[in-house]
Every structure is written in structure tokens, then in C-alpha cells.
Amino acid sequence: MARRSGRRPGNPDTREAILAAARDAFAEKGFDGASIRAIAGAAGVDPALVHHYFGTKDQLFLAAMNSPIDPGAILPGLLTGGRDGFGERLVRTFLTVWDSPAGGTAVALVRSGVSSDWGARLLREFLVTQILRRALAGLDLDPAEAPLRGSLVASQMAGMAIMRYIIKLEPLASAPAEVVVATLGPTIQRYVTGDLTDAVRLLGATGTGPATDRATGPTD
Incomplete structure (x- = not known):
């Protein structure tokens, strides 16, 4: 009999205990603040396990989130070509995932994020640390503007996801993917490359400037 490749599944109870501890840690401390050692301690296992x-x-974070995708696998394609055309590539990639068999998991992820504070914290950590931070770094944006640009992009993508796949507002819900790409892509592109000088200045004047946002923070 051929041996199966990949990581062994392990004891289901142990795995679930680790995942439960990880979800609590990531929701409470954020991705950067949570550590493997602390998660292992909460699950009652050795960090090596x-x-x-x-x-x-x-x-571990992707498993805890039950993410339908590995952002690290799709980001290189999104960043090919740099800033030019990024908006359309992002929307098209997003729709490809949501319209695939994995789309049901993506819907569940967003439903969880809008139904409880705990779910919202986890979803926010996922968006910031796994997608926005990496994508913005790859686009080499002005650090003073990157967090605001990222949050604007996220607001559009999340709003589209809710209206198209959860609320199912017509005609958006049944519109062909390329229609959504053609209409939403330019808006995303404007958030990425448009002039935000005045907006950044106003945010700085209120003491809530985006330069302190975690979207451009460390990845370790």
C-alpha cells in the first residue's frame, strides 16, 4: 500500500484542542501577540506538537480560521505587474475563490466575522496580517498612506462579498464575474494609486493617522 504524503492528521481531540486555544489566543492578542508556546500551554501540549x-x-492561523485559501499562494499572482491593474486582479482573484467550491467556507468566515465581536477580531486579524499587510508591502506604497489605502480596499471587498454572497442583492448577486471586475476594479485601483494626500493630512491632524496602524507592522 502506498504511503500517503503530507503531514499526519494526528489525534483529532489534540488537534481540536490546539485549534480552540489558537482561536482564543489570536482573537485576544492578535496574530503578532499570540505565540506558539502560549497556545501550546493553553492546549496542554508541547510546542513541538x-x-x-x-x-x-x-x-496554524489559517487552520484556526478554516481559511478557504492560502494568501501566500495567491499573492505572487496579484502582485505581478505591480500597482498597474492591481484592482482588477484583486477583484478577479477574489471572485474566483468565492465562486469555487471553497466559496461556502468563505461565506461562513464572513458570517462569523459580522455576527460576534470574537469573530470580528479574528476576521480583522486575517485581513490585516495575512492579506493587506503582505499585499501593501509588495506594492511598495508610501508607509504613511498604506494603512488607509488597505482599509479602503478592504471596505469595498467586504461590502461586495456581503451584498453578493450573503444578502444576495440583485443584480450584483447574479452579475457575471467580469461585470463585477470591470465596475469594482477601478474603484479598488483608485484606493491603491489615487491621491490621498489631503485625507492622510486630515487623519494626522485628528491624531488618528494611519501611520500607527498595524497593517504595515511586523510579519513575525
């Missing part, structure tokens, strides 16, 4: 089952902290 966490690495054995899940690999890196990024992989």
Missing part, C-alpha cells in the same frame, strides 16, 4: 501538526504560526 503544535509545529508537528500545523507547521508555522501562519499555517
